[in-house]
Amino acid sequence: xxxxxxxxxxxxxxxxxxxxxxxxxxxxxxxxxxxxxxxxxxxxxxxxxxxxxxxxxxxxxxxxxxxxxxxxxxxxxxxxxxxxxxxxxxxxxxxxxxxxxxxxxxxxxxxxxxxxxxxxxxxxxxxxxxxxxxxxxxxxxxxxxxxxxxxxxxxxxxxxxxxxxxxxxxxxxxxxxxxxxxxxxxxxxxxxxxxxxxxxxxxxxxxxxxxxxxxxxxxxxxxxxxxxxxxxxxxxxxxxxxxxxxxxxxxxxxxxxxxxxxxxxxxxxxxxxxxxxxxxxxxxxxxxxxxxxxxxxxxxxxxxxxxxxxxxxxxxxxxxxxxxxxxxxxxxxxxxxxxxxxxxxxxxxxxxxxxxxxxxxxxxxxxxxxxxxxxxxxxxxxxxxxxxxxxxxxxxxxxxxxxxxxxxxxxxxxxxxxxxxxxxxxxxxx
Numbered sequence: 245x246x247x248x249x250x251x252x253x254x255x256x257x258x259x260x261x262x263x264x265x266x267x268x269x270x271x272x273x274x275x276x277x278x279x280x281x282x283x284x285x286x287x288x289x290x291x292x293x294x295x296x297x298x299x300x301x302x303x304x305x306x307x308x309x310x311x312x313x314x315x316x317x318x319x320x321x322x323x324x325x326x327x328x329x330x331x332x333x334x335x336x337x338x339x340x341x342x343x344x345x346x347x348x349x350x351x352x353x354x355x356x357x358x359x360x361x362x363x364x365x366x367x368x369x370x371x372x373x374x375x376x377x378x379x380x381x382x383x384x385x386x387x388x389x390x391x392x393x394x395x396x397x398x399x400x401x402x403x404x405x406x407x408x409x410x411x412x413x414x415x416x417x418x419x420x421x422x423x424x425x426x427x428x429x430x431x432x433x434x435x436x437x438x439x440x441x442x443x444x445x446x447x448x449x450x451x452x453x454x455x456x457x458x459x460x461x462x463x464x465x466x467x468x469x470x471x472x473x474x475x476x477x478x479x480x481x482x483x484x485x486x487x488x489x490x491x492x493x494x495x496x497x498x499x500x501x502x503x504x505x506x507x508x509x510x511x512x513x514x515x516x517x518x519x520x521x522x523x524x525x526x527x528x529x530x531x532x533x534x535x536x537x538x539x540x541x542x543x544x545x546x547x548x549x550x551x552x553x554x555x556x557x558x559x560x561x562x563x564x565x566x567x568x569x570x571x572x573x574x575x576x577x578x579x580x581x582x583x584x585x586x587x588x589x590x591x592x593x594x595x596x597x598x599x600x601x602x603x604x605x606x607x608x609x610x611x612x613x614x615x616x617x618x619x620x621x622x623x624x625x626x627x628x629x630x631x632x633x634x635x636x637x638x639x640x641x642x643x644x645x646x647x648x649x650x651x652x653x654x655x656x657x658x659x660x661x662x663x664x665x666x667x668x669x670x671x672x673x674x
Contacts (some may be wrong), residue, residue, distance in 0.1 A: 247262065247263050247639055248260045248261060248263060249261045249263055249273050251278075251282075252403065253282060253284060253621070255525060257282050258311060258418075259277075259278065259282055261273050261274055261275060261278075262274040262284075262301055264298075266298075267300075267304070268303055272295050273650075279656070281437045281479065285656045285658070287305060291481075292552075293456055293594055295476075296476060296481060296484070296653075297476070297484065297516055297643075297644065297650075298647070299476070299640075299643060300314070300337070300641065300643070301313070301314065301334060301473060301475075301636070301639050302314075302334075302473045302474065302636070303315070303475075303476045304475045304553060306473065306551070306553035306554040306555050306556065307325050307555050308482065308556060309554060309556035309557045309558065309559050310559065311474075311559050311560065313330065313333060313334060313472065313473060314333050314337055314338070316333070316339075318469075318480060318559055318560060318563070319559065319563065322335075322469055322563050323578040324468060325339075325469060325548075326438075326465055326469075326518065327438060327439065327465050327468040327469050327472070327632070328345070328348065328349050328352065328410075328437075328438050329345055329583075329617060330449070330469050330472050330576050330635065331348075331410055331472065331634075331635035332344070332345060332348050333438065333637045334472060334473055334636055334638075334639040335406055335635055335638055335642060342375055348407070349437075350409050351407040351411075352407050352411040353403075353411070353432075353438075353441075354434070354436050355407050355408045355410040355411040355412060356412065356414065356432035356434075356441060357415065357431065357432060358382075358412050358413075358415050358416065359389050362382065362385065362389075363382075363419075363429065364673065365382060365385065366378065366382075366419060366420075366423045366429075368473050369381075369423060371423065371424060371425075372424075373424070373442075373626055374505075375417070375420035375421060375423075375424055375623055376421040376501065376502075376505045376621060376627055376630070377500055377545070378416075378423065379413070379416055379417060379627055379630060380498045380499075380501040380502050380505075381490075381498075382416045382420075383409070383413060383416065383420075383494055383497055383498040383501060383642055384410070384494060384495055384498035386409070386494040387410065387494045387495055390405060390408065390494070394451045396404055397644070399642070399645045402493065402638070402642055405492075405493055406493070406635075406638045406642075409430075409493065409494065409497060409634055409638060410438075410635060410638075411496075413443060413630070413631060413634055414432075414438065414441065414442045414445070414631060415432050416443060416656075417442070417624075417628075417630070417631055418430065418445035419445070419620070420624075420627065421627075422445075422446075422626055424621075424623065425611075425621075427449060427638075428450060429445075430443060430444065430445045430446075430448045430449075433443070437461070439461050439464045439468070439630060440456055440461055442455065442464070442631070443460065443461065443464065443618075444456070446619075446620075447619060456609055457575075459551055459571060459574050459575060460571075460575075460617075460618050463567060463571050463617075463618060464618060465563075465629065466563070467564075467611060467615075467632060468613060468628075468631060468632035469632070470560040470563065470607060470632070471607075471628075471629050471631075471632030471633050472632055472633065472635050472636050473633070473635065473639065473640075474633075474636070474637025475553075477505070477509070478498065478503050478504075478508075478509045478639045479500040479501075479503040479504040479509060479510070479637070480636060480637060481503075482499050482500050482502075482503040483496045483497060483499060483500040483637045483640050483641055484496075484640055484641070484644045484653070485499075486499040486500075487645065487651060488643045488651070488652045488653040489622045489645055489652055489653075493638060493641050494649050496637070496641050497637050497638070497641070500630075500633070500637045501630050504626060504629060504630055505626055508624040510629040510630065510633075511546060511625075511626050512548065512549075512606070512608040512613055512624040513546075513606075513607075513608040513611045513612045513615070513625045513626070513629065514612065514623075514626060515547045516547045516548040516608050516611075516612050517581065517612035517615075517616065517622060517625070518547075518549045518590060519546075519548075519611070520581040520584050520585055520588075520612075520613075521581065521589075523584055524580055524581060524584055525633055530584070530587050530591050530597050533588070533590070534546075534591055534592060534595060537549075537592075538539075538595075538597045546588075546603075547593065547602065547608070548605060548606055548608045548609030548610075549592060549598070549603045549605055549606065549609070550601070550603040550604070550606070551604070551606045554602060554604065554606065555602040555604075556602070557605070558604060558605065558606045558607055559605045560607040560629075561604070561605045561607050561609055561610060563603075564607065564609075564610040564614065565589075565610055567614065568582060568610045568613050568614050568617075569582070569586075569612075571614060571617055572613075572617060575616065575617065577581055577617055578611060579616065579617065581613055581616070582613050585609065585610065588625050589605050589609070611625070611628075611629075612625055615628060
C-alpha cells in the first residue's frame with residue numbers, strides 16, 4: 245500500500261503528498277509543502293478536516309464514541325482515578341507512582357493561596373461581572389507575579405507553574421463566585437483535598453461551617469475528570485495558537501478560558517439548564533419541543549444534542565447520566581429538570597429525525613443538573629468547565645513547545661476582496 249497520495253492540479257501541476265498514520269490507524273495527508281511547491285493553499289472553514297498538530301495526549305473516535313487520555317479509557321479513569329491523578333497523567337504522560345502523586349498533590353495544596361495584593365483586584369469588578377470575565381483576567385495577571393513563566397525559561401519552569409495554575413485557578417474561581425454573591429472570601433486549607441477545598445471556599449461562610457458531603461465531593465471529582473481534556477477543540481486550539489507566539493502558560497490558559505466562554509463551547513451546559521427550565525415553565529410537554537427542534541423554520545434548538553466530533557454517544561454523557569440519577573437519589577432530591585431531561589433524551593433517541601442525523605446527548609446535557617444539585621449557580625457553570633480543563637490546556641501548551649516542528653500559528657486566507665484601485669481625494673468622490 246502506497247504511503248503517498250498524488251494531488252493533480254488544474255494547471256497541470258502534480259504533487260506527491262506523504263500519507264501519515266497515527267497509532268490508532270488514523271490517516272492524514274501532509275500538506276505542509278503544498279504552497280511552497282505549487283502556490284496553492286487549502287480552504288477549510290472551521291478546520292473541520294485540518295489537523296493542526298500531532299499529539300499524544302487525547303484520542304477521540306467520534307464514530308465509535310471512544311475517548312482516551314494517554315491511552316487510558318475515560319470510563320476507567322472516571323471509575324478509579326482522582327482529578328489530580330488525571331491532571332498528572334495529562335501533563336506528564338504517565339500515571340504517577342504513589343510518591344509522585346503525593347508530591348504533586350502537596351505542591352498543589354501549597355500553592356492554592358493567591359498573592360494578597362490580588363484580592364484587591366476583585367474590588368475593581370462590578371458585582372454583576374460574569375465570573376468568566378474575572379477568571380480570565382485574574383489568571384492572566386498571574387504572569388505579573390511569576391516572571392520566570394515568560395520567555396525561553398517558561399518550559400523549564402512548567403512543573404512549578406502548572407502546579408500554581410491548577411491550585412490558584414480553584415481559589416480564583418471560588419473568589420469570583422464570592423464576589424458575585426457579595427460574600428467574604430474564604431481562604432484555602434492545606435488539610436483538604438482539591439475538590440473539598442474548592443467546595444469549602446465556595447460555600448463556607450463565617451456564620452457557619454460547610455458540611456462536606458462525600459457524595460458531592462465524588463461527583464465533583466468525576467465532573468472535573470470528564471472535562472480535563474478533549475483533543476483539539478476551540479479552547480485547546482486557542483491555547484496552542486497563543487502559546488505558539490511564546491506567550492507564557494498563564495496568558496495562554498487565560499485565552500483558552502475566553503474561548504471556552506462562548507455558548508457554542510463551554511457555555512452550552514448553561515444553555516441546557518435554561519432550556520429545561522423553559523420547558524418546565526411552559527408546561528407544553530416534550531413532544532412540542534421535539535417538533536420545534538425538527539422544524540427548520542423554528543428558532544428553538546435542542547441544546548446538549550449533537551457534537552462536532554461525536555456521531556455516536558458521547559462516552560462522558562453515558563457516565564454522567566448514571567451519576568446524575570444516582571446522586572439525586574442519594575441526596576433525596578427530586579429535580580423536575582432531570583425528569584424532563586430523561587424524557588427528552590428517550591423521545592429524541594427514538595425519533596428517526598435525530599437517529600438519521602446522529603444527534604446524541606453530549607456531556608453538557610447532564611452536567612448542569614449535577615451542578616445545580618451541588619449548589620453551583622448558573623453563572624458558574626462555565627467556570628467549572630474551565631476548572632476541569634486546565635490540566636488539558638497545560639498539557640497541550642507543553643506538548644506544543646516540545647515539538648521541534650512547531651512554528652508560530654499563522655493561517656493563510658483566500659482573498660475575495662476588492663482588487664487594486666487608486667486613491668481618490670474626498671472632494672472628488674461621487
